[in-house]
Amino acid sequence: MRGVARVGVYAPLLRLDCAAAARALKFSGLAGRRDGYRAVGGWDEDAFTFAVEAARGGAAALDTLIFASTSAPFFERLHATLAVDALGLPRETRTRDVAGSRRCAVSALLDALLARGSALIAAGERRPARPGAAAHLAQGDGGAAAWVADEAPARFIGWASLSYDLVDTYASREHPEPYPAEERFVKEGAAAHVLVPTIRRALESAGLSGGDIHHVAAPEPVAGLWRDISRATKISAPNHASEISAKLGDLGAAHALFAFALATARAKPGERILLTGFGSGCDALVFETTGSMPGAELAEAALNEGALLADYVRFLSLNGALDLDWGVRSEFEQKAQATVLDRYGRDTLGFIGGRDCAGNVQFPKSRIPVRPDADGPEAMQDVRLADEPARIVSVTADRLNYTPDPPFWFGLAQFNNGARVMMEFTDADARGFSVGDRVAMRLRIKSHDRRRGFRTYFWKAAPAERPTLGG
Amino acid sequence: MASGIKDKVAIIGMGCTAFGEHWDKGPEDLIVDAFEQALADSGVARSDIQAAWMGNALDDINVGNSALPLAHALRLKTIPVSRVENMCATGTEALRAAVYAVAAGAVDFALALGVEKLKDTGYGGLPLRTKGLANDLWLPYGSAPGSFAQLAGAYTAKHRLNGDDLKRAMAHVSWKSHQNAAKNPRAHLRKAVDMDTILKAPMIADPLGLYDCCGVSDGAACAIVTTPDIARGLGVANPVTVKAVQLSASHGWEMSYGAWDGSYVLNTREAARRAYAEAGVKEARKELSLTEVHDCFSITELVTMEDLGLSDEGCAPADILAGRYDSDGTQPCQIDGGLKCFGHPVGASGLRMAFEIYTQLLGRAGERQLAAPRLGLTHNLGGAPFNSVAAVSIFGRLH
Incomplete structure (x- = not known):
């Protein structure tokens, strides 16, 4: 029924x-x-x-x-x-x-x-x-x-x-x-x-x-x-x-x-x-x-x-109720191009990488795979990374870079299926992130072009487990 | 079979401005100041220069695109001028182009000049340059300190180090460069700083504190190159020659393939291996008298000591703390203060490194002169550890 x-x-x-x-x-x-x-x-x-x-x-x-x-x-x-x-x-x-x-x-x-x-x-x-x-x-x-x-x-x-x-x-x-x-x-x-x-x-x-x-x-x-x-x-x-x-x-x-x-x-x-x-x-x-x-x-x-x-x-x-002046570092262009979104938007929004002829998974896809022994263009099969678990290879809390909620965490994530992606991290708890931590992917705003009222989305790595409130 | 460029090209003149916050100078002033020094040093006429390469990394915010700013500033009358850009390795790229032109026999005299005017943009560090292209849809907008700080975490994890021990070794790197720069009149930061100040400095990108990071500067550096034969004809019997210039660039392996552990810079290792082969260096630890490496961050210098084969893997912190790379150590590094304290006008830095080696080889370094240096190495790194361009060059005297 x-x-x-x-x-x-x-x-x-x-x-x-x-x-x-x-x-x-x-x-x-x-x-x-x-x-x-x-x-x-x-x-x-x-x-x-x-x-x-x-x-x-x-x-x-x-x-x-x-x-x-x-x-x-x-x-x-x-x-x-x-x-x-x-x-x-x-x-x-x-x-x-x-x-x-x-x-x-x-x-x-x-x-x-x-x-x-x-x-x-x-x-x-x-x-x-x-x-x-x-x-x-x-x-x-x-x-x-x-x-x-x-x-x-x-x-x-x-x-x-x-x-x-x-x-x-x-x-x-x-x-x-x-x-x-x-x-x-x-x-x-x-x-x-x-x-x-x-x-x-x-x-x-x-x-x-x-x-x-x-x-x-x-x-x-x-x-x-x-x-x-x-x-x-x-x-x-x-x-x-x-x-x-x-x-x-x-x-x-x-x-x-x-x-x-x-x-x-x-x-x-x-x-x-x-x-x-x-x-x-x-x-x-x-x-x-x-x-x-x-x-x-x-x-x-x-x-x-x-x-x-x-x-x-x-x-x-x-919450956007207080508009802080983040200084000159926040003054950078974030315009997204419609043509670029048309070519790559579906792969970035869906976190779609590619599997090459030898089975290696990479993101983003490329004509010639990143695999060291690749010797020319290969057809790639779509592989969604959004639901794939990963671990941190390298990470830092960047306090120089502008972000609306400092610090700016980013680093290399190694996915269980072999893909490796340099990406932003989000939802840091008091411990922050460390090499080897397990992370899960979350869809987030990647860029927010306030001047033109546009935003792009991509996935960020968050801790695999959430803390219990008050725990 | 390629024979390399060892001893095929001589450096007959070099110039370098003071690096720093030149509020009173524009790019034209910096270009002219560096070039006039080099021209006077070389003894050739302005009109002898047959081709020129200008290195400038951040054209959109300072000097302007193409090499025309160089042609205009120096009034280089219709000779070929080209601009090269390879991030922070730009200065060495300009030198490489000029050296190759002479080695190929295409010209007798070539000019390489690197220049950067960053202090008109109103803040330290480097600007973000997004243009709405494909990478902007997914790559983090990380800062340079953030990118290099990751080396530290991965290095600590790989070698099972205590983070505090690594921090002390990194602090020693910066302490040493501040000590050295105090003796360098061209340096941006000439103040010696004590270890406690370095260790307690505000955090920029974990675990890099303020003193673990080089700033950026205004400045220019320049080289005039020719063949050793022509140099001899000009009365330079034993010129400084180029023993090797090698470049290695990422192709995505570190960032997108699963084998790299994040604790070293692949391209430094590759470029060093090729440079040693080109220069005929068998035992770098014994043969190199000094090094000028890309110490954009203290952790970069630490890791570079291993990537160049000067320290065993995992042993750089101990070697650094033992003073091996200090001015009175067995293999001084950054005797001029390095990027950390001489300064980092991005497009000029590779040529500044060559300038210091050249100066040391000719015994002109004054208070910071080393005793009888024989071979010097420069390491100029662009990008980030996970996506880099590394240039390794070796210089010595012809005889």
């Missing part, structure tokens, strides 16, 4: 200690979050990289790929198409981006469930906000994904939709940061006019009552809202979205899919999950699990791993 066949999640390494942020803001008297953590993306991450990271590990081919975000870096350049290359999927995959509401990922999932063929919905979010605004600490950065197929361990058994322009918050080109409405109004209106009626209809559609639901993945536009909805709908099951808000922050378009992944990780076969997407209306979907969900185990881990960030100024800088 049609449903969700696989899930994926991604949270960046850093977790802002919101108590530390509150202390830094104490002088201002501004109210805001005073406890819990907020997932903070590195300088080289954005909504697209989060979505791709969440969407790794799926099938080698599918019919449709949908990228969902309200904070996508490009207005005109399809992220879903970039994701096809980044994930090494066939170019024949149909692609589209959805946006306009935090609900967009759930809406896309609903559309895919109601349509035919296999689909991947990959959501990522890195929303701007001004320091001092409640949203700045309430929001979090991250991604989540769901794969739709005809045979699936989470069977799709009911749904309902509602279009309703309840302006709890908005962002526009003229005002990119979210502008919230009065919280009490949102709490009452969202529950009474939007979420409760839609959830009731979804339950009816599945032939269930509130007590039949075992797990909930319902992002709350206002903290504590689920209690009211729970009372009204008689659903007493835990809402996993609230735990994500506390540990990672509100992940926007990715939040519901992240919560759904967590719900599937915790659900036993035969249990039912309610998934809702809220924003300019609501979509409510009901699923019944039949077995273990591929990818779900990562959701639990993602909640509890990470590195604590207690430096509020660094957070502001990483």
